[in-house]
Amino acid sequence: MTGALIGFVFATGVVLAYRGWARNRRPALTDRLLPYLRDVHPQSVAVSSSQSAAAAVFGPYLQRGARTVGNVLGGSASVASRLNRLGTGQTVEQFRIRQVVWGLCGFGGCAAVSVLWLAGRGSASVSLLVLCVAGFVGGVLGCDNALTSTIRVHERRMSEEFPTVADLLALAVAAGEGPVTGLERVVRVCHGDLASELSRVLADIRTGMTVQRAFDGLAGRTGVASIARFAEGLAVAIERGTPLVDVLHAQAADVRESSRRELIEAGGRKEVAMMIPVVFFILPVTIVFAFFPGYIGLHMTSGM
Numbered sequence: 001m002t003g004a005l006i007g008f009v010f011a012t013g014v015v016l017a018y019r020g021w022a023r024n025r026r027p028a029l030t031d032r033l034l035p036y037l038r039d040v041h042p043q044s045v046a047v048s049s050s051q052s053a054a055a056a057v058f059g060p061y062l063q064r065g066a067r068t069v070g071n072v073l074g075g076s077a078s079v080a081s082r083l084n085r086l087g088t089g090q091t092v093e094q095f096r097i098r099q100v101v102w103g104l105c106g107f108g109g110c111a112a113v114s115v116l117w118l119a120g121r122g123s124a125s126v127s128l129l130v131l132c133v134a135g136f137v138g139g140v141l142g143c144d145n146a147l148t149s150t151i152r153v154h155e156r157r158m159s160e161e162f163p164t165v166a167d168l169l170a171l172a173v174a175a176g177e178g179p180v181t182g183l184e185r186v187v188r189v190c191h192g193d194l195a196s197e198l199s200r201v202l203a204d205i206r207t208g209m210t211v212q213r214a215f216d217g218l219a220g221r222t223g224v225a226s227i228a229r230f231a232e233g234l235a236v237a238i239e240r241g242t243p244l245v246d247v248l249h250a251q252a253a254d255v256r257e258s259s260r261r262e263l264i265e266a267g268g269r270k271e272v273a274m275m276i277p278v279v280f281f282i283l284p285v286t287i288v289f290a291f292f293p294g295y296i297g298l299h300m301t302s303g304m
Contacts, residue, residue, distance in 0.1 A: 155224050
């Protein structure tokens with residue numbers, strides 16, 4: 001087993017060294033032209049910047065694996081929509097590479113378990129190979145589920161921050177400031193996920209986009225209904241010249257009422273789960289404390 005592992009590692013190193021030498025011996029046309037197109041092509045900066053040895057060796061393989069995973073799973077439009085909702089600036093290709101890395105981690109963990117099993121039992125099995133493949137698939141799908149969970153947490157935080165941000169913006173507008181100026185003041189004061197989304201809106205406005213289109217973009221990419229209504233209401237109010245203060249206060253009150261209603265509904269759904277500790281823990285202890293003294297008294301009376 002030790003000799004097989006040493007031979008496998010040595011053969012892998014030889015293959016990687018030969019592939020790297022064959023690839024770098026004659027650079028491709030894109031690698032030679034991209035450093036001169038730094039202001040035109042977005043990948044030229046990444047190509048011209050200094051890369052680590054690990055990225056230079058394993059980067060092409062990860063990109064190839066990312067393309068393969070994307071072709072097998074599909075749904076690139078859904079991934080792009082979720083990444084846009086998250087607002088991290090990550091591309092679909094970067095997310096696919098992260099999926100491949102998660103899959104390799106799962107494959108490595110299952111391979112380590114398989115090696116320990118082979119060392120202890122000494123007999124190979126097809127189920128171990130299936131376990132390694134399942135580890136890779138589980139890592140890839142786990143990365144996708146982690147993205148969905150991150151978006152859910154991100155949008156819940158935005159919903160929690162929305163009433164405060166709406167009230168602050170209403171106060172700024174009531175004090176005589178314009179919508180964009182009041183939005184800049186709120187972004188400087190607040191810190192959170194919603195403030196980051198509003199910063200993206202301000203960045204779009206500063207780059208020449210109209211205020212209405214910027215808020216329409218926020219309403220289109222967010223998955224929170226209250227914030228989408230907030231952005232659409234601001235866009236309509238700015239376009240038609242309606243008072244913003246009443247609109248903002250009404251939307252903040254609606255969100256608070258919706259949060260209160262959701263809390264009451266969650267309490268109603270958790271009522272059965274709240275009965276579990278009462279029935280299985282508190283009630284048996286109460287019964288023991290109530291009947292145990294009488295049980296001891298009966299034993300003492302029967303003994304006398």
